[in-house]
Amino acid sequence: MARAAKTSASDVPEKTTRIQEINRRLILDAALDAFSTYGFRGTTIDQIAEKAGMSKPNLLYYFPRKQNIYVTLLEETLAEWLAPLADIDPDGDPIEQLRKYITLKINMSESHPEASRLFANEVLHGAPAISDFLSAHLKPLVDEKAAVIRRWVGEGKLAPVDPYHLIFMIWATTQHYADFDVQVRAIMGGQVGRPGFREQTAQAVLSIILNGIKPRG
Amino acid sequence: MARAAKTSASDVPEKTTRIQEINRRLILDAALDAFSTYGFRGTTIDQIAEKAGMSKPNLLYYFPRKQNIYVTLLEETLAEWLAPLADIDPDGDPIEQLRKYITLKINMSESHPEASRLFANEVLHGAPAISDFLSAHLKPLVDEKAAVIRRWVGEGKLAPVDPYHLIFMIWATTQHYADFDVQVRAIMGGQVGRPGFREQTAQAVLSIILNGIKPRG
DNA sequence: CAAAAACTTGACTACTTGGTCAAAATGCAG
DNA sequence: CTGCATTTTGACCAAGTAGTCAAGTTTTTG
16 A cells, blocks of 8 residues: 655555555556656546556555656656666776767667656656656766766866766757657658667767767877 | 648638737747646646636637647747758858757757747657648758758768768757756756856857767868 | 627536545455 | 455546637727
């Protein structure tokens, strides 16, 4: 039953039964689909319940409030979403580390576009549900990695570049392919689905950004 | 100004009175604010009416459907939004043209963030109201400019780069500052509002992208 | 200035939707 | 198998919201 943190909803009660585990998963999967497509307001509980294959009251038995599902999803998603940034190795080769990071992000954008859209939608609307998280977790992590990049610049391993704007650029560019998928498809047509498209994208993005930050003679 | 496409709702009847002009403007301004913040579903007609300083039935006298306001707004916004792309001069200096384009987009992102968010939200949710427009107007324009960029590459004036991905990167990066404003603020704090922030942003973005696509010896 | 046209609104309807509740069905420990 | 705990749901309610309507007010026009 809902452990009712005041803002959060990620409640892992003392005991979690087998049925609970299964149904929570069903609900969250269905909800991710719906929320990422229609947004919070645009999604109805009935919709989620139907997709999850259960009645609305039953769904509400697991998540007493619509908001609970939403917040749980966001929290569950965010950790995974940020992991690649945390994995940047301060002692690695700068260009190699950033290449790895960008590649990972592009792959995630293709394999979990719903997660990207869920997050984009939330931030676009002012991040009402996760602004605390942004200050508490995202900022420190970004500050830490920005410091690493700044050091790399200082050591002459990268061209002089503002680390924050570099990180924003990487986020913006990679997530664009998930968040603006419809637009990308409208413009590039059938190419998008084709095998190799992701590689082509990665190649283009890496080429511009990495060349843009390579130390210049 | 929207010239009454058939699917569209922007109906400019033969005669437009002074009062009509004023009130339509009031409504559209109020609606842009609301829609860009809360999305289509999250915005109520009452909200818009209140912001516009009139009763709901009165608002509905000018726009019989909520959807009409929304579509009119999108159409009105899109032309303006795309203008800078159309202005890229095929005969100009490539780097100079792209510098101008990027700078313009960053300025727009700061001066009209609501427009950017309105559009982002629409596309994020699958562009139900404007997918026709994307195919009919956006694609041809992008194709045209992509051809120009491809020619520049062929002439050795730019490093080999996929023109479509370059355009996407410019869009993604510049609009990021409007669409993800909350996140940018959560990370960069007070700097964001400060005078000179836009210049700093422009400088960082231009530096990476332009260096990334300069022809390499 | 009088009539017509344009504009404005209070009150209302029909419908959607988040959430409740009490009772039934099912699962499970002893 | 029995009885308690967990799970499930049909029926319902209250709030919110898009859109209507008929009756009033203001503006325009001849």
